Structures are given as structure tokens and as C-alpha cells.
Amino acid sequence: MAVLVLADHDLGTLSPATARVVNAIAGLGAVDVLVLGEGVDQVVTQAAALNGIAKVIVAQDVGFNSQSAEALVPVLVGLASCYSHIVTSAGTVGRDVFPRLAAKLDIQPITDVVAVRGANRFDRPIYAGNAIETVTSNQVRQVLTIRASAFKPVASGGSASVEPLTHGTVTQVAQLVAAHRTQSDVPDLATAQIVVGGGIAVGSSEGFTLIEQLARRLNAAVGATRAAVDAGYAPNDWQVGQTGKIIAPDLYIAIGISGALQHLAGIQGAKKIVAINTDAEAPLVKLADVALIGDLFTTIPALIAELDRVGVTL
Amino acid sequence: MKILVAVKRVVDHNVRIRVRPDGTGVETTGVRMSMNPFCKHAVEAAVQLAEAGQADEIVVVSIGPKAANDVILTALAMGAHRGILIETDAALETLTIAKLLAKVVAEEAPDLVLLGKQAVDDDSNHVGQMLAGLTDLPQATFASEIKLEGGTLSVTREVDYGRATIAIPLPAIVTADLRLNTPRNAALPMVMKARQKPLAVRSAAEFGVDLTPRLVVEKVSPPPERVAGRTVGSVSELAGAIAAEISGMEAL
Numbered sequence: 001m002a003v004l005v006l007a008d009h010d011l012g013t014l015s016p017a018t019a020r021v022v023n024a025i026a027g028l029g030a031v032d033v034l035v036l037g038e039g040v041d042q043v044v045t046q047a048a049a050l051n052g053i054a055k056v057i058v059a060q061d062v063g064f065n066s067q068s069a070e071a072l073v074p075v076l077v078g079l080a081s082c083y084s085h086i087v088t089s090a091g092t093v094g095r096d097v098f099p100r101l102a103a104k105l106d107i108q109p110i111t112d113v114v115a116v117r118g119a120n121r122f123d124r125p126i127y128a129g130n131a132i133e134t135v136t137s138n139q140v141r142q143v144l145t146i147r148a149s150a151f152k153p154v155a156s157g158g159s160a161s162v163e164p165l166t167h168g169t170v171t172q173v174a175q176l177v178a179a180h181r182t183q184s185d186v187p188d189l190a191t192a193q194i195v196v197g198g199g200i201a202v203g204s205s206e207g208f209t210l211i212e213q214l215a216r217r218l219n220a221a222v223g224a225t226r227a228a229v230d231a232g233y234a235p236n237d238w239q240v241g242q243t244g245k246i247i248a249p250d251l252y253i254a255i256g257i258s259g260a261l262q263h264l265a266g267i268q269g270a271k272k273i274v275a276i277n278t279d280a281e282a283p284l285v286k287l288a289d290v291a292l293i294g295d296l297f298t299t300i301p302a303l304i305a306e307l308d309r310v311g312v313t314l
Numbered sequence: 315m316k317i318l319v320a321v322k323r324v325v326d327h328n329v330r331i332r333v334r335p336d337g338t339g340v341e342t343t344g345v346r347m348s349m350n351p352f353c354k355h356a357v358e359a360a361v362q363l364a365e366a367g368q369a370d371e372i373v374v375v376s377i378g379p380k381a382a383n384d385v386i387l388t389a390l391a392m393g394a395h396r397g398i399l400i401e402t403d404a405a406l407e408t409l410t411i412a413k414l415l416a417k418v419v420a421e422e423a424p425d426l427v428l429l430g431k432q433a434v435d436d437d438s439n440h441v442g443q444m445l446a447g448l449t450d451l452p453q454a455t456f457a458s459e460i461k462l463e464g465g466t467l468s469v470t471r472e473v474d475y476g477r478a479t480i481a482i483p484l485p486a487i488v489t490a491d492l493r494l495n496t497p498r499n500a501a502l503p504m505v506m507k508a509r510q511k512p513l514a515v516r517s518a519a520e521f522g523v524d525l526t527p528r529l530v531v532e533k534v535s536p537p538p539e540r541v542a543g544r545t546v547g548s549v550s551e552l553a554g555a556i557a558a559e560i561s562g563m564e565a566l
């Protein structure tokens with residue numbers, strides 16, 4: 001049987017997570033990608049270009065644009081019987097929608113999958129990533145969310161066919177009152193190759209701009225600790241950790257961050273970790289591949305100047 | 315208005331857990347247990363609604379072993395009125411927990427159900443959404459602000475792109491994120507008073523829910539260890555290390 005992937009998108013563009021989800025489940029069956037939303041032509045085009053897709057299924061309806069669980073679940077339930085696996089990325093839409101979907105299908109979902117070991121065998125982290133559970137499921141179908149950062153993306157260049165889906169009236173229970181989108185020109189945090197993270201030690205919103213300056217210099221995404229977000233120095237969607245975003249960049253530069261286990265939960269997939277901290281005993285300094293003991297307020301400007309001098313570019 | 319709050323007893327979030335060497339699970343014997351942090355925020359939100367005169371009864375429910383009494387008492391000390399312990403020594407899956415909670419919702423008919431967004435042991439982030447599915451109620455997950463105006467609940471949710479505020483009709487299911495509020499520490503007189511509040515103990519078996527797990531946990535392993543690193547003595551050395559790292563990256 002085939003695999004249904006719910007595309008993750010912001011109505012404008014396809015999230016980079018979807019190409020990783022497709023790669024994660026490639027091999028489990030023919031892959032159909034479902035795009036829900038009104039005015040999502042570009043998302044459809046991008047999804048159809050993903051390599052290894054059988055077809056893209058599209059249901060255009062303004063009712064889907066809230067991406068609410070009440071609106072999305074009935075469509076997924078309607079399609080479920082044709083698929084052995086129903087899959088999406090473990091972003092906020094997937095986390096919100098898929099457990100509700102699973103309950104409707106009377107399926108125990110498996111979420112935040114970090115390794116696919118077979119059609120019904122998966123690894124998922126528990127206890128803030130301090131343990132990995134390998135589970136097998138003998139259910140008729142699997143409802144999964146994939147931790148996108150644990151997988152590489154499939155390439156684009158294909159041209160899968162696009163099929164419209166007829167659907168009933170969309171359930172509209174939740175009304176969107178306001179959306180605050182963090183405006184920023186830095187790369188997507190969840191899939192970035194380099195991330196610069198800042199902690200409470202920056203001391204203020206102005207202090208946090210030092211972190212952003214270094215990130216911009218390296219074309220990196222910006223991350224933050226819960227403490228920095230709680231203090232109002234950084235927006236909530238920059239939080240990295242057990243309750244924030246999970247990242248797996250090639251390089252993570254952690255500045256003024258102690259390394260609480262809830263923060264470490266979000267960075268376990270990082271290939272190389274660099275730490276800048278005044279405290280040589282901080283857990284993150286101990287964990288780092290490269291550490292500099294020093295004050296961030298003098299170190300960051302000096303580091304940016306030095307990077308300019310040697311001419312580093314990604 | 316009546317509020318139902320679901321609270322879970324978990325390994326305390328400050329404990330550094332250890333995976334059993336035989337791979338059968340995480341060592342929990344002799345480990346400090348406490349209320350799941352997210353559930354504390356859910357209880358606090360309920361108590362604040364009651365203090366604002368917007369709720370008149372708060373019922374807390376926990377599913378777990380006899381010892382889960384502790385977390386119910388904590389919630390009662392924070393200001394909840396009545397507790398229900400659904401007793402079981404089995405490790406239940408989130409679907410089963412949601413089914414048991416759906417039975418409680420059917421019995422209690424609350425106007426609002428508050429849960430934590432995730433339990434810090436299994437890190438599932440399922441139960442609220444599943445309960446909403448089973449009861450066909452609207453859901454608002456990852457809440458960082460809750461306001462009740464008339465019969466409408468306005469909830470600000472923390473999402474991947476920032477924040478979204480939605481309005482949903484009651485009854486509804488809401489899951490709490492950490493920035494929702496600052497949970498209180500109950501003062502000693504409240505802790506004493508909590509012991510006088512009603513607490514019903516019922517067996518999980520009496521709800522007519524199939525408790526058999528759907529998944530087989532084959533093994534539990536520790537995450538891969540990281541290799542030890544080095545400390546550099548100067549900013550220029552650090553810049554060199556970063557430059558070397560970047561030049562070795564394959565372009566995406």
C-alpha cells in the first residue's frame with residue numbers, strides 16, 4: 001500500500017521539512033503528497049518537483065488556511081483507508097493535527113520519529129532525548145510524525161502529476177483572531193546548516209542583537225534558550241530544546257548558554273558544537289567540540305572582525 | 315463553569331535519567347517523581363480562572379499508580395476542589411489514557427478541559443489532541459495565554475512561525491505551554507487543607523476501556539555519546555576552527 005504525506009507549508013511555500021519527510025519514508029511504498037489550502041499553487045508545484053513522489057493531491061478551500069486540526073482531520077480520515085502510513089513532519093501543525101487524526105482512526109500514533117527501521121519499526125526519543133525507544137506496531141496502519149532534522153531532504157527535479165480532491169464542507173470551529181509572524185531574514189531554524197544560539201547571559205534585547213549579527217555574518221539561523229525567550233530577548237519560535245525546536249545543524253554556536261538538559265534535548269543532532277561561555281564548568285562547555293572561555297560582549301565583536309579578516313563565507 | 319484538569323506523575327524534570335543496561339527501559343526506582351511541569355501550568359490556569367470568578371469547580375484527574383495521589387494532592391493544594399485517581403500499575407499508551415479521560419469527560423461534563431502540552435517522560439504531546447478527537451470537541455494546543463469572554467475562549471498558541479490567537483467555543487480542550495503562567499507553590503496551610511478535599515480512587519479496569527498496548531517497545535537505548543572536545547585560547551583560534559568547519563560543509 002501507499003504512503004500519504006501531508007505537506008507542511010505556510011500557504012506560500014512548501015516547508016523544507018517535507019522533502020526530509022519524503023526521504024524518511026521512501027521505501028515504504030509509493031508516496032502521495034497531500035496539499036490542503038486555498039491559493040497554494042506554488043506549494044503544489046514545489047511538492048510535485050520532489051523526487052520520488054507518485055502524485056500530489058490537492059484540496060483547495062479557504063477553510064484549510066487556518067490549518068486547524070478540526071478542518072484538516074476529516075479530509076485525512078477520508079483518505080486513510082487507501083494508505084498504510086499517514087505521515088507528516090513534527091512541526092506545530094503535525095503535532096496539533098496528527099494525534100487527533102490517530103484517535104479518530106483508533107490508532108496509537110508514533111511521533112517524532114528519528115529512524116525508520118522498517119514498515120512498522122521506528123525509533124523515537126523520550127526523556128528529552130536522553131533515551132531512544134525502538135517500537136514495533138502491528139496496527140493496520142501507521143500514523144507518524146517525523147523529526148525532519150534527523151533526515152536529509154530528497155532532491156527536487158521531478159514532475160509528479162497533480163490530482164484535485166473533492167471534499168465536503170470544511171469544519172470551521174476555531175476562528176483565527178490574530179497571527180504574529182516573527183519577521184526575520186535569517187534561514188529556517190529547524191533545517192539550517194549553521195545555527196547561532198543565545199542564552200539569558202545576553203542581558204537584554206539589544207544584547208541579543210549581538211547573536212543575530214554573528215548569525216547574519218555566517219548566514220546562520222538564530223536560536224535561543226527558554227530563559228532568553230521568557231525574558232523577552234528573543235521570540236518564542238526561536239526557542240531550541242525539549243519544548244522548542246529540535247535542530248541538527250552541521251555547526252551550532254552556543255553563546256552564554258549553560259546547557260540545561262532541556263536545551264540539550266534540542267541540539268543532540270548537531271554535528272559540531274562551539275561554546276562561548278565565561279564558565280569553564282558549564283555543561284555546554286564540557287559537551288562542546290570547541291569552547292572559548294570568555295565574555296560574550298567582547299568575544300562576539302572580536303569574532304566577527306576576525307571572520308571578516310579571514311574572509312569566511314558559506 | 316466546571317474545569318477538568320489532567321495531571322501526570324513523572325520523573326522529576328531535574329533528574330538526569332539512566333537507561334537500564336539491559337535495554338528494558340529507563341531506571342525509575344528510587345528516582346524523584348513529581349507533577350509533570352506542563353500540568354502545573356494547566357492547574358495554575360484553572361485556579362486563576364476560579365479566582366477571577368470565571369470557574370466554580372476544578373476537578374483534577376490522574377491516571378497511574380497509587381503514588382499518583384501525590385500529584386493530585388499538589389493540585390488540590392494549589393486550589394483545585396476535588397480529585398479522581400484512576401489507578402493502574404500498567405504503563406498505558408497515550409491512546410488508552412485519552413480513552414479513559416474521555417470517559418471522565420462524559421461523566422463530569424466539564425466546560426473546559428486543561429492538560430499539559432506534553433509529559434516530560436514520554437515526550438508524546440498527544441493526549442489533549444486525542445481527547446479532543448474522541449470527544450469531538452474543539453482543541454487549542456500549546457497555549458501561552460487564555461482569556462474567557464462570554465462563552466468564547468480566546469487562546470494564544472505558540473506555533474512554528476510565532477504566535478496565533480484563536481477563538482473557540484466551549485466546551486473545549488486546551489493544552490498548556492510553559493509561558494502560560496507562573497505556577498504557585500502551595501503554602502503549608504493549603505497543603506494541610508488539600509488532605510480534607512474529596513479524592514475518589516477508581517480502578518482503570520472499571521471504565522470498560524481496553525488497556526492492551528498497541529505497540530511493542532523492543533528496546534530502550536542511550537543516545538550516542540559525543541566525543542570530548544577542546545578549549546581554544548583566543549578568538550583567532552576560534553575563528554580558525556569555525557572557518558575550518560564551514561569550509562568542510564557540503565552545500566545543501
Ligand SMILES: Cc1cc2nc3c(=O)[nH]c(=O)nc-3n(C[C@H](O)[C@H](O)[C@H](O)COP(=O)(O)OP(=O)(O)OC[C@H]3O[C@@H](n4cnc5c(N)ncnc54)[C@H](O)[C@@H]3O)c2cc1C
Nearest residue numbers: 199200201225226227241242243244256258263278279296
Ligand atoms: C519542562 C521544561 C522544559 C524546558 N524546555 C526548554 C527548552 O525547550 N529550551 C531551553 O533552552 N530551556 C528549556 N527549559 C529551561 C532550562 O531548564 C534552562 O532553565 C534554560 O535552558 C537555561 O537557559 P540559559 O542557558 O540561557 O540560562 P542559564 O542557565 O542561566 O545560563 C546562562 C549561562 O551564561 C553564562 N554567562 C553569563 N554571563 C556570560 C557572559 N558575559 N559571556 C558568556 N557567557 C556568560 C553562564 O556561565 C551560564 O552558563 C525547560 C525547563 C523545563 C522545566
Ligand SMILES: Nc1ncnc2c1ncn2[C@@H]1O[C@H](COP(=O)(O)O)[C@@H](O)[C@H]1O
Nearest residue numbers: 320321377429430432433438439440441
Ligand atoms: N497518566 C496520565 N494521567 C493524567 N493525565 C495525563 C496522563 N498522561 C498524560 N496526561 C495528560 O496529557 C498531557 C500530555 O501528555 P502526553 O501526550 O503523554 O505528552 C499531560 O501533560 C497531562 O495533562
